[in-house]
Amino acid sequence: MKVLVLGAGVVGVATAYYLWKDGHEVTVVDRQSGPGRETSYGNAGGLCPSFAGPWAAPGMVSKVLKLSLQRNSPIRFSPLPEPRKVAWVLQWMRNCNADRFRVNKLRMQRVAHYSLRCLREIAANEALPSFDFHEGGVLQLFRTPAELELGRLSAKALEEYGVPWRILAPDEIDSVEPAMRRSSVEMSGALHLPADASGDSYKFAQGLAAFLQQRGVAFRYGVRIESLARAGDAVGAVRTSQGDLHADAYVVALGSHAPFLLRPLGLRLPVYPLKGYSITVPVSDPAAAPRMAVMDEHNKIMISRLGDRIRAAGMAELTGYGLALDPARRELLTNVVRELFPQGLAWDQVEFWAGLRPMTPDGPPILGRTRWRNLFLNSGHGSNGWTQSCGTSKVVADIVAGRAPDIDLDGLTAERFHA
């Protein structure tokens, strides 16, 4: 079958991989000049099923309101009452209770653990160039006793999902992450999650795209997708800046931009961008830089070691589709990294970046069939899209092939939004 994958972020490229494995004739289309150049470019690098859970949680509404009033708050939203944003926020608020949280968390955990297994399989089976894959686990740092207590509670909840964890006393932290020895920040404790990993999703997307290109998958870059043309109960063509493209099946993997293409077909996907920022800094002294991914719970900033660089990322802004770089965000990221890891980084070569997390209001992604016979979705991966990319792509390829996916699809399709 001829399949067009719309979008060459990490999700689109992973989708192309599984479709190619099934023997389809695959073409991937993207407006950028190469794969992974939008949200998949500068994320925190965490491959963290243990963290996979919705932002819509009990108590979050008041927490977000309080935080957004603080100076230098990691959370910010613009007051502009844009209808799509308002609708998204209302749906998000309806999910901020204990019952919905539990259901959504279970759904996200189901995808995330499966997905990391799929990624490990690709890394083991295919000769890809390095994507700085690191299996050393993740360390969540708590600066206050209250944060530690919350961390302990959420760790206990992880037992339900079979996730291994260990609480570390302050004097045990540097036995797991030796670079913390140089930090002057007082810690109340930490949570070690040894099953999690980290890696560079941009390098992964690039390496996998090159691998696929050598094996006959076509990549068409610099092509703007404008609309989908209907043909009865199916999609007949994709209208692009370079003419119409035709296929037997179409998979939408356009990150935060998916709703624009789908709306004219009557599919209202509640995916909205949540902006975040990152800095990437070269390592000048490997012994002084972190070896593993570290989450500073107090500032909600994750710092990952990506080969000879570190990446620090965080912040959440509900401010639309703009990608302007706010110097205050850079300063906050820099200060947090310098506090935790005062040595070993080349601060004269910092790369500052912003990206848009494609968030659903309840948390899980939106996968699989639509009411259009040959149109499939791999969208709404939110703050865990790198972690979830391979598993969701395998699921979508299974659905395109008419096979039952390895994981239950309950709560992971567009049906839950009546879209």
Ligand SMILES: Cc1cc2nc3c(=O)[nH]c(=O)nc-3n(C[C@H](O)[C@H](O)[C@H](O)COP(=O)(O)OP(=O)(O)OC[C@H]3O[C@@H](n4cnc5c(N)ncnc54)[C@H](O)[C@@H]3O)c2cc1C
């Ligand atoms: C600050 C930050 C930190 C993050 N940290 C983590 C983390 O630690 N772990 C984790 O798992 N996830 C993390 N994420 C989330 C993760 O990066 C995303 O969920 C993931 O990259 C989404 O991938 P995607 O392929 O769906 O979207 P994208 O990478 O945005 O890909 C979509 C593609 O569609 C193309 N496109 C869009 N519209 C059009 C059009 N009209 N025509 C042609 N092409 C088009 C774009 O060019 C783009 O290449 C983070 C995100 C941010 C912002």
